[in-house]
Amino acid sequence: MDEIRTSCACGARLVEGAPWCHLCFAPVGSSVAASSAAGRFAPLGAAPQTGTTQPPPGSARTSRFQATDVTFGPVGRLVVTVLVLLPLAAFVAALLVAPAAGITGIVVWGGGIAPKALRDTWRRRPNVLR
Structure with a gap:
């Protein structure tokens, strides 16, 4: 059995050697991509993150x-x-x-x-x- 580790910002348990996170699809080892993906995708049952803002409705041109x-x-x-x-x-x-x-x-x-x-x-x- 492969060793399981947690190194993704979203808190997912990752298998050793995995090139990307199976939960937030961020590349493993890329803290910038992982932190930006963690704001969009949260694990099931996780508390919603505060501080993330959505654009107001109708603001997309x-x-x-x-x-x-x-x-x-x-x-x-x-x-x-x-x-x-x-x-x-x-x-x-x-x-x-x-x-x-x-x-x-x-x-x-x-x-x-x-x-x-x-x-x-x-x-x-x-x-x-x-």
């Missing part, structure tokens, strides 16, 4: 036109919009050749897939991830 870590900027969003609407234009053109396929494509793509893709593309996202 959102934008559709600023690129973040997980979204495109305005150019990327316009490119995605064009790429999502191209198949819809192809289905409209297919109405002349094969009306059944064109109508099916318009209903499926234009009624289900494109609206969801465009909604997710243009959704307001926080400028900074926490």
Whole structure:
């Protein structure tokens, strides 16, 4: 059996040689990361820490036109919009050749897939991830 030690700031019992804490996911041996993670994650049944402040509700700024870590900027969003609407234009053109396929494509793509893709593309996202 491996030797168990406690060296994480969150108080978790760690196995010797563990590269990270299984409770707060902080790297073992990094006191800065462990102490910052300990403020966010507390062991089950632990008393809440005092002195940690949460930002007031509504203080996160959102934008559709600023690129973040997980979204495109305005150019990327316009490119995605064009790429999502191209198949819809192809289905409209297919109405002349094969009306059944064109109508099916318009209903499926234009009624289900494109609206969801465009909604997710243009959704307001926080400028900074926490």
